[in-house]
Amino acid sequence: MQKKNDTIVGNIYETYDYEQFKTLLGNRDVEPERFKKIETAMRIKQLPIPIVVNEKMEVIDGQGRLAVCKKHGFPISYIICDGLGIDDCVAANLNSTQWSSKDVVKRYVKTGGLDYQRLFELMETYQVSCDDVFNAAGKSNTEKGKREKVRRGELVFTEDDYDKAMQRLEYAEDIFRAIADSGKTVKRKNILRNCIIKCAKTAGYDHKRMKKVCADNAISYRDASNLPDMLKQLAFFYNKGKRDKFMDTYGARSSLVIVFDEKINKHKTL
DSSP: OOOTTTTOOOOEEESSSSGGGOOOOOOOOOOOOHHHHHHHHHHHHOOOOEEEETTTTTTEHHHHHHHHHHHHTTEEEEEEOTOOOOOHEEEEHSSSSOOOHHHHHHHHHTOOOOOHHHHHHHHHTTTTOOOHHHHTOOOOOOSSSHHHHHTOOOOOOHHHHHHHHHHHHHHHHHHHHHHTTTOOSOOOOHHHHHHHHHHHBBOOOOOHHHHHHHHHHHGGGGOOHHHHHHHHHHHHHHHHTTTSSSEEESSSGOEEEEEEOOSSOOOHHH
């Protein structure tokens, strides 16, 4: 019932014509896990919550509900708000299901951002996070508000960044394969990956040697629960059979230093 002092500002429509709705360019996909949660809730009870579309019938908010209604033949309610676009879509979803970094990157990939395309290619190829790629490229995650720049569409990720990141991520894959060839499984890939990336960013690192010693000692490999312990294990492999140390680590976890030097008396991080 309308209250005496309230104003009617729009209409709510209901339809079974799902094909009239369009996907907004740059909007994130409906992931299977999110679809399942919405589906479970709607099969218990359908609340009369309309989706929001713009004048082009592009879905601004509610594409998950639309997908469930289309699958099960439920009626879908909608309201039309002229002039809304992708920025409004992101803002609406931030108040419901948080957009992940991957969602944001995919948004700009769809709208043609070359820097985002480079970043997303590495994320997909190596199945790593946005932060993992930044780490591999030698970029701090907090560098000049990097995460905010990613969300605002201001990311700068050059071909040089791409090449550095790809090389170091591929180094990590080399080590995964070297250990896996012995029949061992690397369960904590992220920790081992970060160790190899840290090594690769340090002067004097010999990847061919690291790959060989990991293959030779793979049967002894143990998943470590933290970066310092994993690096100590790699150093043990790296130095095995040598009279003098070629790799050493020291310092606390937050300021851990790796040294690759026959005399172990100096270091330089690239």
